[in-house]
Amino acid sequence: MAQVIKERATRLFKVLSEDKEASRRLLWFVISIAVWSGLMLMPTPEALGIQGQRAVALLAAVCIMFATEAIPLPAIGLLIPVYQVMIGGMSTDLVTGWMMSNALLFLMGTLMLVAALSSRGLDKIIALYILTSVGTSVYAVVFGIVAVSALLAGFMSDAAAALMLAPVLGMISIVRDSHDGPVTNLTKLLIFAVGFGAIVGSPYTPAGGARNVIMIDYMQQLADLDIGFAEWTLYMMPFTIIMVGVLTVLLPVIFPPEVEDLRTAVESLRTEVQERPFGLDQAVILVVFAITIVLWLTIGGQFGIGIIAVGAAAVLLVLGVVEWRNYQSDVDWGVLMIYIGAISLGGYTAETGAATWIANSFLDTVRDLGLGEGNLLVMVISFLITGMTSAMSAGATSSVMGPIVLEIGAQAAIPSIVVGLTTALASSFGFMLIVSTPGNAIIYASGYLSASDFIKAGLWAMLSAFAVFLMMLLFYWPLLT
Known part of the structure; x- marks a missing residue:
């Protein structure tokens, strides 16, 4: 027996020494x-x-x-x-009551709806159609890429939005082949338009990322605050709209393009759009998706946006335009497992008083620094959340910090909706590091970018995002609260 244990320990040590x-x-x-x-x-x-x-x-x-x-x-x-x-x-x-929440059903339903879109090629059809409709100027194309990426990211993860704009890489290849000189800056410009567009688009609807869903659930459970799809969008939409414009101007300044007309590449993509089939199944999926959005906006507060989302996914199965195996293969069920635990963690820290204790400890510290009240405290919270989301996923940051910052806000008499929205928004400011968001990892995998490129572009994008957030905090949100 001792010999067997020794052999297995030796084998394990060998594996660990070889696998860093x-x-x-x-x-x-x-x-x-x-x-x-x-x-x-x-x-x-x-x-x-x-x-x-x-x-x-x-x-x-x-x-x-x-x-x-x-x-x-x-x-x-x-x-x-x-x-x-x-x-x-x-x-x-x-514990099971914390786990099976409206937020989890909403996340599950939206993942299934995105799977339905991609299973019939609608994702690429939509992206290509819009991209080929903005013109051939490089600045118009950058605007189109940022806007489309942001639009898509409002209803799926930033990673999914980045993947749907994979045809942009085809555009880069066409441009590189048609010019003798290097187009390094243009290449980086177009790729960052995809990745950063997805980042700024993810906050504007609850469906734009698990961080949004988690904060909605926390605000309901811990602050007795129900915020619907339409209300969330009303609060957050200006950030996305302004940042789309900012990135359209900012990115070409950081990476001045070597080529200013992309006529050849755009025409090639337009041909690809025309060759993609569009049939009854695609039309049905689009109609169901559109109706789902309308229901979220109108009766989501009455019946729950989660129930509507899973109901829409079920309708597509009943109509036969999607098969269950599409959901099985295309939905990242592991993501649901992560947020089952994350959502229950929030309820647990609140129930045991851990969130209150941590919040009081944090408040004592920032008060000693003169930063423990009002908008100054909200800004401190946003810096803290941004720092954490660079080290771990945005969803994980929201799940860990959500109950704590809501308690901090309650102790400091700051409206829960301001603290909750700040947490969701700041957790999306993952511009500077490759590991900050899955979308960053996807565009880095293109092979055209370096870590220094992310720091170079990400620093200015993050500063711009903070500036827009500060304007909303001081001037826009007070009009709504």
Whole structure:
């Protein structure tokens, strides 16, 4: 028996020594467990209590695991509710109530609707049609790419929006082939238009990212605030509209294009649009999608946007224009597992008082610095969220910080809707690092960009986004609250 254990240990050590990524993940997993153990063994703060201490320990370990992907992210999502029941002492009914929420149904439904669009090629048809309708000037094309990317990102993840604009890479290839000299700046300009357009488009509707859905759910659960699809869009739409214009001007300044007319590339894409078939199935999907948006805007508050979303996905199955295997293969079910845990984590930190304790500790610190009230505190929160979203996913940042910042806002008498919207918006400012958003990773994978390009373009884009956010915070949102 001892010999068998020794052989297996030797084999494991050999694998870890050869696989640097596996070694890195194991190291961070051990660190996360060590942090959890240290927090569990520390004397319990009187204001926190043993239940809250267990929640804080889980929160710290989850932050490390989310940021480093020490174990697969869906596994983290599934283990969170297990911990809450078996170690945290929460009742199963309470935990499952946190998990199966309107937010989760909405996320599930929108992922299925996007899968339906892509299964019939509608994503590329829509993207190509709009891109070929804006003209041949490089500045018009940049505007078209940013606007289309932003438009699509309002109803799917930034990664999905970036993937749908993959034909832009074909445009780059055509331009490169038709010019003798290098077109490096033009290449970077068009690719960043795709990626950054998706980033600025993701906040304008609740369907634009899991971060939005999570904050809607938190505002409902923790602040007793119901915000519908139309109201969210009313608050957030100006940011996307203004940033589309800002990026259209800003990106060509950062990367001055070597070519200013893309007639050849645009004509090639127009031919591809004309060759793509459009039949009854595509028409039915578009009609159902349009009706779904109308229902979200009109009766979403009455019946729940989640119920409407999954109902629309079911209707497409009943009509026979989509098959279940399309949903099985094209929906990232792992994302749902992540947010099952993330949403329940928010309820857990609130229920145990952990969110209140962390919020009070944070407020004491910023008050000592004279930043603990009003819009100054909101700006501090936005900086904190932006910093965290650079280290972990936007959805993970919202799930971890949502309950805490809502409690901070409540303690400081700041409207919950302002704090919630700030958290969702600031968590989308992942411009500067490749790892900040999946969309950034996708455009980096094109092979045309470097890490320094992201810093160069991302710094100015992030500063612009903060400036637009500040204007909305000071002048626009007060008109609505």
